[in-house]
Amino acid sequence: MLLRPEADDFRIIGVQLGRISLVTALAGTFPLAWALIAREWAPATSFLIMVGVFALLGTASRFIEVRHHQLEWSHGMVVVALTWLLVPAVGAIPLMFSGHYGQPLDAYFDAMSGLSTTGLALIQDLDHLAPSLNFWRHLLHFLGGQGIIIAALTLFTGSGGTTLYYGEARQERILPNVRSTARFIWKVAAYHFVIGVAALAAVTFFLLGFGVWRSLFHAVNVFFAGFDTGGFSPMSTSIGYYHSAVFEGVTAILMVAGAMSFGLHFALWRGPRLAVFKNLETRTILGTVAFTMFLTMIGLAAGGVYSNAAGLGRQAFFQVVSAHTGTGFTTVPAGELALWGGLAFGGVAIAMALGGMASSTAGGVKALRIGLTIRNLVHQIRQVLLPEGAIQSTTYYQNGIKRVTPELGQAVMTVSLLFVALFLLGAGVALGYGYGVQEALFESVSAGASVGLSVGVTEPSMPLLLKLTYIVQMWLGRLEFVAVFSLFGFLYAWARGK
Amino acid sequence: MRRICLLVLVLVGWAVPASAQTVIPVDELTGTGAVYDQTEVTVAGELVGDFGVRGDGTVWAQLNDDSYADGPLRETGTHGEGNTGIGVRFDGSLAFDLDQPGGYRWRGPIVEVTGIWHHHDADRGGESYLEATSFDLVEPARQLADPVFWPLWIIGIGLVLAAYYLYWRKNQELTPTP
Secondary structure, three states: OOOOOOHHHHHHHHHHHHHHHHHHHHHHHHHHHHHHHOOOHHHHHHHHHHHHHHHHHHHHHOOOOOOOOOOOHHHHHHHHHHHHHHHHHHHOHHHHHOOOOOOHHHHHHHHHHHHOOOOOOOOOOHHHOOHHHHHHHHHHHHHHHHOHHHHHHHHOOOOOHHHHHHHOOOOOOOOOOHHHHHHHHHHHHHHHHHHHHHHHHHHHHHHOOOOHHHHHHHHHHHHHHHHOOOOOOOOOOHHHHHOOHHHHHHHHHHHHHHHOOHHHHHHHHHOOHHHHHHOHHHHHHHHHHHHHHHHHHHHHHHHOOOOOHHHHHHHHHHHHHHHHOOOOOOOOOHHHHHOOOHHHHHHHHHHHHHOOOOOOOOOOOOHHHHHHHHHHHHHHHHHHHOOOOOOOOOEEEOOOEEEOOHHHHHHHHHHHHHHHHHHHHHHHHHHHOOOOHHHHHHHHHHHHOOOOOOOOOOOOOOOHHHHHHHHHHHHHHHHOOHHHHHHHHHHHHHHHOO | OHHHHHHHHHHHHHHHHHHHHOEOOHHHHHHOHHHHOOOEEEEEEEEEEEEEEOOOOEEEEEEEOOHHHOOOHHHHOOOOOOOOEEEEEEEHHHHOOOOOOEOOOEEOOEEEEEEEEEEEEHHHOOEEEEEEEEEEEEEOOEEOOOOOOHHHHHHHHHHHHHHHHHHHHHHHHHOOOO
16 A cells, blocks of 8 residues: 655655755766856856756755655655656756757757657757757766766765665666665776777777867767767767768777676676676577667668668668667668668667667667566466476576576566557557658657657657657656656655545 | 751750759758769758868768758757758868868858769768769858857856855754854
8 A cells, every 4th residue: 555655755855856966966067167168158158057956956955854864665766757857857958048949848858868868859950059068968868878876876875775776777786785886887987988988089080080179079979879878969960970880880889888787797897708698688689689680681682772781781780789779879861761661670670679788778678578578488388388287497597597487577578568558659649640650650669768769750840749758758768667657656645645 | 857956965965064053952862862873963051060081181071951051040040950961072172261160159161062972882881972073162151159148147156156055054054063
């Protein structure tokens, strides 16, 4: 039975939201500094307002008196769900003031898309956007991908870290306590940041012939969007802008690194490295990538889209890796992607829905759930074929041998079905507005699985209800339902008044 | 017969330069690119982003022909859709008077580019781009204003000061009195 929340429950939630606001205010000083140094005065003003609002929320929350300091499971979930609504709301201030959005909801859409690492965008005239604002859009990917909660856990000590950590759709705790796990996640990000930015900057400077600062600008932004499987890009033509196979290769490595679970990063860090190939999740994702790549290539070859194997291979590889990792970078225009059709289109759409690994920045159903569903299905078939009364157990390897229990199978199936329902919801709304089945489904999967590839449905002139639907899909998809449902339960219990 | 031949020659002579000068919208090139593959086309628009000077002496840029090419959104305030652009490759010697590409501070040069359209070029891993053979500078690049709006500065500074005051006051409360 749901218990009606007391005033102290709200206070606990308020204190936590305040802490997270302070962390976000701190993050907001980076684009503010950028704008001031680059003398971009209009963006600097809007960043100052945003930092001020976040800081005010944070410092005001310090005056909240809490009697019981214990952060319970339900509090943590509600905090996480509200964080993902609050941060885009305040984080959209600079975007809104930029004048690049037709209405405030469009700016909120992009902020939610950035934070949820989706990458769908309603921005207009991106190619004339201030570099500091472009940096903020990409930094939102980094904050959402690495997890603002993780940042808060690293900076603030206190109880209840575990519930916040799990609320952010992270299934595994790598180190004995959540705080050290959070620090490890930041260490992985910092390590990749140095190598990734250096590699991308080297390519843009030496091979593509950009200037020093422009090389760094592109490298930092593409790193954030690639490693955090976001999908925003500094220019409107996405990665196609660079016209470079080498640049695409480096970006693909970053996308794969971002879609890997932090548990896998830890295993690769500490060794033995070959053991990662025993993991059910690794095997599943290798299989699904190969399968969707095969489908896409067959489709493109059958359709005669590319005249030679090199072109077909390069374009199919990049689009499938981008879709499967949940990034959303592209090297072909949205209109052209919509024309792929058939198996090629299906291959990319399936890759988007399947997603990356659990406890990574990628979205979608996730490889571990797919692997467990298949394992469970095989188990059920075997059970039927065995003599009556015979009992068999099924195990899988994921950083150690684990048992497939009926409860686990049920949980996996529930979340997978919820994702299917989420995809159908967005597709249904788009169909209602007269979009074609193929494009409605593709765009909905892209929003729900936090991918960001588009076939042209997402544009500033799309219906208001569809924008709201995609916002909800991005929110639900990123948090994988539990935190959002907890918020609804909390509000229901409060409204019921018992 | 002579008259007919003369008429055909006149018509062909008239039609060829006309077709080369017909400006093709970028949307059409990206949407039905195969139709124009390996043919000479002319596109017009703003060069934006970067002039990437490659090792072989060629330069890559992005050409946008959207509504913002005439006047960036920040300047006109007229909202349209997203940007529409294509990659343009040209010999470095063609770009001597192009100045700055378009971006936050600049409305880039407006050019009319004639060149060969490569749709899913097999030699470049399936990329689509325009290989420019000639440039006409329609309008040079120009700097955009970045006006300072003081009321917003005051609001921003006020919010930060208010936050700092609350922080200071709470710290005063927490400091034990001797």
